[in-house]
Amino acid sequence: MAEAIPDATGRSRRQILRTAVGAAIALIIIGTAPLYLGTYMTNILTRALFLAALALTVDLVWGYAGVLTFGQSAFFGIGAYACALVFTHWGFGPWWAIGALAAGIAVAMVTAWATGLLSFYHGASPLYSSIVTLALPIVLVQVIFSGGRFTGSSSGLSGFPTYYWSIDTWFWIAGTFLVAVGAVAWLFVRSDYGRILVAIRENEDRCAYLGIPVSRIKTGLFVACAGIAAVAGFGYAAFSNVVAPELAGFLLGTESLIWVALGGRGTLIGPILGAIGIDVTSSYLSGNLPFLWNFIVGVTFVVVIILLPNGVASLVTGAWRRYRRRGSADGETARGTGIRLVPSAKGHPAAAGASAAPIRIDGLTCRYGSLTVLDGIQVEGIAGQLLSIVGPNGAGKTTLMRCISNGTERTGGTVAIAGTEIGRSSPQKIVGLGVGRSFQNTSLFDSLTVGECLRLARYRIDGASRLHRSETVALPDPALEILAATGLDHKLGVETRYLSHGMKRGLELAMVLATEPRVLLLDEPTAGLTRPERVAIGHVLTRLVEEYDLCIFLIEHDLDFVREISNRIVVLHQGKLLLDGTVEEVVSSDLVKAVYAGQELEAAP
Numbered sequence: 001m002a003e004a005i006p007d008a009t010g011r012s013r014r015q016i017l018r019t020a021v022g023a024a025i026a027l028i029i030i031g032t033a034p035l036y037l038g039t040y041m042t043n044i045l046t047r048a049l050f051l052a053a054l055a056l057t058v059d060l061v062w063g064y065a066g067v068l069t070f071g072q073s074a075f076f077g078i079g080a081y082a083c084a085l086v087f088t089h090w091g092f093g094p095w096w097a098i099g100a101l102a103a104g105i106a107v108a109m110v111t112a113w114a115t116g117l118l119s120f121y122h123g124a125s126p127l128y129s130s131i132v133t134l135a136l137p138i139v140l141v142q143v144i145f146s147g148g149r150f151t152g153s154s155s156g157l158s159g160f161p162t163y164y165w166s167i168d169t170w171f172w173i174a175g176t177f178l179v180a181v182g183a184v185a186w187l188f189v190r191s192d193y194g195r196i197l198v199a200i201r202e203n204e205d206r207c208a209y210l211g212i213p214v215s216r217i218k219t220g221l222f223v224a225c226a227g228i229a230a231v232a233g234f235g236y237a238a239f240s241n242v243v244a245p246e247l248a249g250f251l252l253g254t255e256s257l258i259w260v261a262l263g264g265r266g267t268l269i270g271p272i273l274g275a276i277g278i279d280v281t282s283s284y285l286s287g288n289l290p291f292l293w294n295f296i297v298g299v300t301f302v303v304v305i306i307l308l309p310n311g312v313a314s315l316v317t318g319a320w321r322r323y324r325r326r327g328s329a330d331g332e333t334a335r336g337t338g339i340r341l342v343p344s345a346k347g348h349p350a351a352a353g354a355s356a357a358p359i360r361i362d363g364l365t366c367r368y369g370s371l372t373v374l375d376g377i378q379v380e381g382i383a384g385q386l387l388s389i390v391g392p393n394g395a396g397k398t399t400l401m402r403c404i405s406n407g408t409e410r411t412g413g414t415v416a417i418a419g420t421e422i423g424r425s426s427p428q429k430i431v432g433l434g435v436g437r438s439f440q441n442t443s444l445f446d447s448l449t450v451g452e453c454l455r456l457a458r459y460r461i462d463g464a465s466r467l468h469r470s471e472t473v474a475l476p477d478p479a480l481e482i483l484a485a486t487g488l489d490h491k492l493g494v495e496t497r498y499l500s501h502g503m504k505r506g507l508e509l510a511m512v513l514a515t516e517p518r519v520l521l522l523d524e525p526t527a528g529l530t531r532p533e534r535v536a537i538g539h540v541l542t543r544l545v546e547e548y549d550l551c552i553f554l555i556e557h558d559l560d561f562v563r564e565i566s567n568r569i570v571v572l573h574q575g576k577l578l579l580d581g582t583v584e585e586v587v588s589s590d591l592v593k594a595v596y597a598g599q600e601l602e603a604a605p
């Protein structure tokens with residue numbers, strides 16, 4: 001676990017150096033390319049390079065963060081029109097160019113920010129953001145159409161003054177821009193933030209319940225990518241000397257998705273290959289085969305999606321991954337092997353310093369339409385106490401957990417964590433108050449390694465770098481103990497999909513503990529575990545309560561297990577709190593026996 005590894009700064013420097021060397025090689029290729037490409041080809045490629053930069057931004061938003069956006073073309077169009085409008089109507093020169101570029105970037109970013117606010121608020125479905133981004137280019141094109149002579153309406157604007165540099169110069173500008181965007185994107189997707197984007201794509205809910213501000217991160221990414229797309233659009237317009245509504249339209253937005261899907265979603269080389277490949281080929285073929293060309297693109301798309309669902313780039317990236325994983329039987333990757341676990345300086349604060357009860361639930365009600373699932377629940381959790389919540393299926397146990405960990409779930413009543421009412425707060429904010437939750441079905445990130453998952457769980461406390469990947473993960477003692485007890489501390493480089501069920505359960509618990517909660521909500525943590533694994537988890541939970549003073553709410557169906565480890569038991573039945581007492585009181589209660597025997601309460605003795 002504690003093998004010597006290079007320090008993070010050294011690794012970060014090496015990563016930046018490697019990126020700089022890669023960028024330099026790419027620039028040399030671009031610098032010499034016009035010598036062997038003809039003027040016609042250089043011209044087509046220049047255009048394609050600007051479009052490839054657009055495709056890269058689509059890939060960051062869709063391929064990495066999982067937001068299916070049709071609206072990236074709108075930002076490209078805003079940049080293009082900023083160039084054309086300023087040069088046509090106001091003036092031309094270096095300062096006008098800088099002003100137009102700045103205005104294009106600013107308008108694109110503000111538009112993206114407003115779109116992000118509308119699309120990524122807590123509770124919005126992914127479909128919603130796709131619809132909003134679909135509407136964006138449609139609205140923008142209507143604005144351009146209604147702009148009359150100012151925007152050129154459906155004909156667009158052309159012949160405005162621009163820099164009539166040689167075609168080779170434009171090629172170098174476009175190439176340098178693409179290499180710069182690619183290099184920054186390369187560093188970014190390999191940083192802590194890059195892992196967060198993948199985590200959001202794979203399991204947004206789990207991210208929110210680890211305290212990661214999903215909406216803010218998605219909006220920030222969307223805004224940054226809008227700015228880059230606007231620069232690409234500006235360059236495209238200045239180079240081609242013509243803009244048309246199609247540059248901001250839904251068709252280009254959809255085309256850019258096809259480039260990314262064909263090239264390879266979630267890789268950086270994929271969108272570049274896809275955009276350049278399709279644009280250059282279409283420039284050659286669409287003139288000669290105007291009707292056949294779209295058919296060819298359509299068939300190619302279907303064939304590639306069927307044969308290579310991860311795009312053409314997956315041929316290269318798949319082979320590279322297999323090479324890196326060679327010799328590892330359990331899915332160990334190079335990504336997590338360098339991670340070092342260290343004890344968090346703070347130990348585990350848990351309930352320390354809080355004078356109020358860790359959790360107080362007062363008159364909690366939850367209704368779905370006419371169905372009342374929870375009715376007037378009154379419970380107070382105490383630090384250093386394991387409270388088990390039992391009851392037959394459908395009693396409302398999981399709903400109670402949901403109402404505690406997400407402020408928008410309950411219909412009435414209050415929940416206070418260490419004296420602070422949660423109100424209508426999102427799960428992410430409630431994690432900040434000190435609530436950690438594990439789910440009934442293990443909720444992890446399939447393609448992330450154990451080490452990366454743990455790093456992710458520390459985002460709220462330790463933050464994350466946008467340029468490098470941290471190699472040290474500071475964890476509180478209870479999380480380290482779980483990892484040691486389950487053997488996960490020797491599997492930091494293993495992707496979670498290769499773990500056994502018991503290990504996945506252990507990892508989820510360690511991740512939740514890594515957020516340093518004072519209240520722990522566990523929904524059937526031992527479901528599907530073997531007897532020895534259940535015993536091990538039981539020991540860990542007892543220690544969390546006795547040594548770290550945590551307040552644990554545990555849902556469990558195994559009543560023997562409940563009896564062994566609980567300090568107190570709450571029985572729910574049909575959404576009502578039936579009994580709140582000690583283990584002996586509940587075990588000896590005839591009322592509880594009647595409920596579990598399925599008898600009507602009125603008939604119970």
Ligand SMILES: Nc1ncnc2c1ncn2[C@@H]1O[C@H](COP(=O)(O)OP(=O)(O)OP(=O)(O)O)[C@@H](O)[C@H]1O
Pocket residue numbers: 368371373391392393394395396397398399400
């Ligand atoms: N989103 C929802 N819409 C409508 N009804 C719901 C919703 N969520 C839960 N319910 C209903 O609320 C009731 C309580 O569900 P809940 O999952 O909380 O029960 P539970 O005690 O955890 O059961 P189990 O032990 O089987 O997990 C069930 O009748 C369920 O169908």
